[in-house]
Amino acid sequence: MKNTIAERILDFLKDFPPFNLLPKETLYEISKKIEIHYFEKDQIIFDQNDNPHEHFYMVYEGAVRLYRFGEDKKHVVDICDEGDLFGLRPLIMKENYLMGAAANEESILYGIPIQLFSDIILNYPKVSQFLIASFATNTRDPFTDKHKGKLFANIEAIRKVENSFIETQTAKYTQNPITCSPKTTVQFAAKVMTANVINSIVVTLDNIPIGIMTDKDIRTKIGTGLFKITDPVEAIMTSPVITFAENITVAEAQLARLKHKVSHLCITKDGTNKTELVGILAEHDLSLIQGNNPLLLTKQIRTAKDAETLKYIRTKASELTQGYIEQEIPIYFVTKVISEINTVITKRAIHLSIKEIGVEPPVAYTWLALGSQGRKEQLLMTDQDNALVFENISEEKYAETKKYFLELASKVTEKLNIVGFEYCPANIMASNPKWCLSVCEWKSQFKDWIKHPTSDKILNSIIFFDFEFIYGDTHLYDKMAKSVFKYIYKKPVFLGFLSKATLDNPAPLGFFKQFLVEEDGENKDHFDIKSRAIRPLVDAARIFSLHHQISVNNTIARYEKLMEVEPQNSDIFESCANAFKILLQFRTSQGLTNNDSGKFVDINILSKADRLKLKSCFKPIKNVQESLKLRFNISQIP
Known part of the structure; x- marks a missing residue:
């Protein structure tokens, strides 16, 4: 029927x-x-x-x-x-x-x-x-x-x-697995497993895998009395084994385990059970791979009990970055993932610090990230730049309130330093009384910088105008952002001063189209990719975004938004976004290779292709800087 x-x-x-x-x-x-x-x-x-x-x-x-x-x-x-x-x-x-x-x-x-x-x-x-x-x-x-x-x-x-993604990465298996012959007694094989702290042993004949004995086999077949401990392993082993070639992906391994209901896969030279055993892939190995999943890392961060644990997790995040770069994952995606991890680490550092103080914050506040973290571009373990804003309060409570937040900020920055984010050499941190202020004080500060743009104030503007909400009261953050746009709207000439400061940065190439490198110091003959190439693109995106009151900080997102609001200049902005992606990926790769900030590049060791790739990014810099000159009348700025 x-x-x-x-x-x-x-x-x-x-x-x-x-x-x-x-x-x-x-x-x-x-x-x-x-x-x-x-x-x-x-x-x-x-x-x-x-x-x-x-x-x-x-x-x-x-x-x-x-x-x-x-x-x-x-x-x-x-x-x-x-x-x-x-x-x-x-x-x-x-x-x-x-x-x-x-x-x-x-x-x-x-x-x-x-x-x-x-x-x-x-x-x-x-x-x-x-x-x-x-x-x-x-x-x-x-x-x-x-x-x-x-x-x-x-x-x-x-x-x-x-x-x-992780599921399509080649799974990392255990090489040179522990093996035994079919006639080995269960007792002897169990002693070998115990000595090597493993939960399985592969049974081989002429190095060809024919079976596997696991802890489960010992429990269910020996512990229950079905077999004796003196019996050979071939009596209780699971056979045949499930085999795969060396390039098995995580997803394939998961699917194979699901289908065959096994906890171990044998890796052989050609993927069949007819060739030499080269490794073993266990459920534990897959768990370790999943351990570098960004979602799992953020879960671990949220339950971390101290800064040392946060440091360990951030090290795993660096490994994740390395993997993404090696796989040529789009840099915009990488920045989103790693920035989210950095944000969650900062939040956890704040929670741990409040718990350490033992008293909740007296008023509403917001923790702000500045610089590359504020722009969500901090892929490497560079120094920290941050600030704190707290709610306006009465004069008699001000000193006590600020004292609390300075103590909180000191504990947070200390934890971030333990994690690996070094203290800012210029002391641009929330633990500095200059950068731990009320909303009213921050507004007054911004107004002064814009109204009286001296060189020091322009430098502060460049750093602080990339502030980004990390934790706390979003309303305080919104008030600060609106105040910046309001003051610039009232004094647009300020953007001319910002543009002039940007154009004063050293150019990437000399008269004869050679890379301009450092002339002395520990980085002599190295190219400063941050100052000469990345920073001009970051600065230009910031200035045009302030001009249009675009409330995003990320450089790539800024250029993409600028393409919408200025379609007549979309080609320039698109080329800048593409150049920035290349430069950021290049710097990150260099930093991971050399275990440093990636700021300085040894031009002499680059391949010709890499040199040409870098130089190709410099034309968009020149074009956008020409646009700044014309748009903001740089020639009229003293």
């Missing part, structure tokens, strides 16, 4: 990936096991951080919104409609839901059992490829240019599906 419901489900599934990649017979078996769920409008399907359900979902009718909680605010990330899949990744990756799902309208969903579906994943390579690509791009259909998915921080710049 025909199952008409299953046939209707099959008729729907066959038009959507990855089900359209399956033969009809297999699809029919899946259709018979699918559950049908009805949800009313706004009804929660699953919430962020919930444990994964036993099935994932496909929208049959209606629509589902996916959301994520940010700073006390719910953000709608995407809308799934007919034929869209969601809720699959947590089931495969063994993690809680990274976002929630709710019915956007009355909806009917198909619930597809993960256990049923997992059994066919590796039997159909195209389905496996679809899932791996989906994990890499976080889109629902990675094989079309018209997908609606924007499930990873809305970063559209990511294009390299094959190696962009």
